[in-house]
Amino acid sequence: MASDNIEAGRLAAEALAKVNPKARVVILHHSVNKACIDRVDGFKRAISQHPEITILDTQEGKGTTEGGRPVMRDLMGRFPDVDAAFPINDPCALGAISAIESAGKPGKVTVVTVDGSREAVAVIKAGKLHSSSAQFPRQIGRAAAETIYEHLAGKPVPNDIKIPVKLITRENADEFLQSL
Amino acid sequence: MPDDGRSDRPLLSLRIARGLALRFNEGRPIAVPESQEVFLALGNARVLGIVPVLVMVAAFVVTAVLLHRTRFGQHLYAIGGNREAARYTGIPIARNVIAVYVACSLLAGIAGMIHASQLYSAEPGSGQNFELIAIAAVVVGGTSFAGGVGTMPGTFLGAIIIGILDKGLNQAGVHFSLQYIVRGLVILSAAYLDVQRRSQRQ
Numbered sequence: 078m079a080s081d082n083i084e085a086g087r088l089a090a091e092a093l094a095k096v097n098p099k100a101r102v103v104i105l106h107h108s109v110n111k112a113c114i115d116r117v118d119g120f121k122r123a124i125s126q127h128p129e130i131t132i133l134d135t136q137e138g139k140g141t142t143e144g145g146r147p148v149m150r151d152l153m154g155r156f157p158d159v160d161a162a163f164p165i166n167d168p169c170a171l172g173a174i175s176a177i178e179s180a181g182k183p184g185k186v187t188v189v190t191v192d193g194s195r196e197a198v199a200v201i202k203a204g205k206l207h208s209s210s211a212q213f214p215r216q217i218g219r220a221a222a223e224t225i226y227e228h229l230a231g232k233p234v235p236n237d238i239k240i241p242v243k244l245i246t247r248e249n250a251d252e253f254l255q256s257l
Numbered sequence: 258m259p260d261d262g263r264s265d266r267p268l269l270s271l272r273i274a275r276g277l278a279l280r281f282n283e284g285r286p287i288a289v290p291e292s293q294e295v296f297l298a299l300g301n302a303r304v305l306g307i308v309p310v311l312v313m314v315a316a317f318v319v320t321a322v323l324l325h326r327t328r329f330g331q332h333l334y335a336i337g338g339n340r341e342a343a344r345y346t347g348i349p350i351a352r353n354v355i356a357v358y359v360a361c362s363l364l365a366g367i368a369g370m371i372h373a374s375q376l377y378s379a380e381p382g383s384g385q386n387f388e389l390i391a392i393a394a395v396v397v398g399g400t401s402f403a404g405g406v407g408t409m410p411g412t413f414l415g416a417i418i419i420g421i422l423d424k425g426l427n428q429a430g431v432h433f434s435l436q437y438i439v440r441g442l443v444i445l446s447a448a449y450l451d452v453q454r455r456s457q458r459q
């Protein structure tokens with residue numbers, strides 16, 4: 078029972094391709110986490126359909142704000158022409174954005190990520206984060222409880238259930254916040 | 258550190274403080290609003306230089322004067338070198354040790370404020386394992402695990418070496434798993450040199 082993380086990565090990649098079709102992108106991974114591995118797989122698979130986009134490097138952002146900031150800072154030092162980033166979750170994206178701001182490049186690096194937290198949606202509305210492929214933890218919880226009931230009632234249940242994700246951008250940010 | 262049953266106390270209070278941080282605001286991060294200009298300037302502004310760097314230099318100057326130019330500093334070396342001998346010469350141990358913990362907590366508090374300012378958010382899980390980075394910088398800078406040896410200029414160099422190492426490994430695009438190994442080996446070599454120095458003295 079989890080979000081469809083491959084789809085979340087794909088949505089992020091397509092969102093990036095739409096606004097920045099020749100992006101030079103870095104990935105801030107959290108490579109010890111299965112969900113994040115799926116996100117990066119989905120992202121890379123979708124990017125491979127856009128030959129004009131270059132993935133410069135994948136580094137470890139640890140999936141945290143404080144992990145993302147120094148890694149993004151140093152990636153910008155290594156690749157002065159980097160103009161996009163895919164941190165694998167909202168906290169890491171917030172760290173990357175603080176690095177982008179402190180490097181004096183606000184608005185010059187398209188950031189796409191996965192999660193859909195309130196904090197990140199506020200940053201989407203402020204125009205600093207392009208999009209977040211939102212997960213729906215309540216649906217995950219509800220589906221998990223329902224599946225357990227069915228299992229206890231002796232009914233067959235699927236081995237793997239994927240909960241859909243949805244791309245949140247500036248256009249639907251308010252609507253998304255109200256639905257929370 | 259000599260095994261006097263005291264060395265584990267900071268680690269215990271660290272765990273308690275972590276628990277308190279998680280209780281506060283139900284464990285959620287707090288975003289720093291843009292209107293908090295002074296707080297945000299602490300980590301991000303440039304006034305005659307990068308503000309956090311200026312704060313660090315000021316902290317080093319003040320602590321260097323305290324450690325190397327005052328009687329308080331001499332007492333700390335004496336206590337670190339040989340607690341029993343220091344006690345017999347009439348140095349108030351408890352008062353000095355408490356003063357060190359207070360100074361350390363004050364500096365950690367300042368570092369935490371800079372950290373939250375740079376990240377635009379205060380997170381309860383923040384600063385995980387930062388104490389190990391601090392210990393690494395101090396040991397690489399020549400401070401002895403046995404106590405009583407170490408200088409502020411040495412620690413300054415140690416901090417710069419650890420900082421350059423981190424940034425250098427990132428800039429060179431070294432895979433993160435290898436980065437852990439390199440950092441561990443550097444600290445191991447510093448600790449090994451410390452043991453060598455100590456056995457030469459004896």
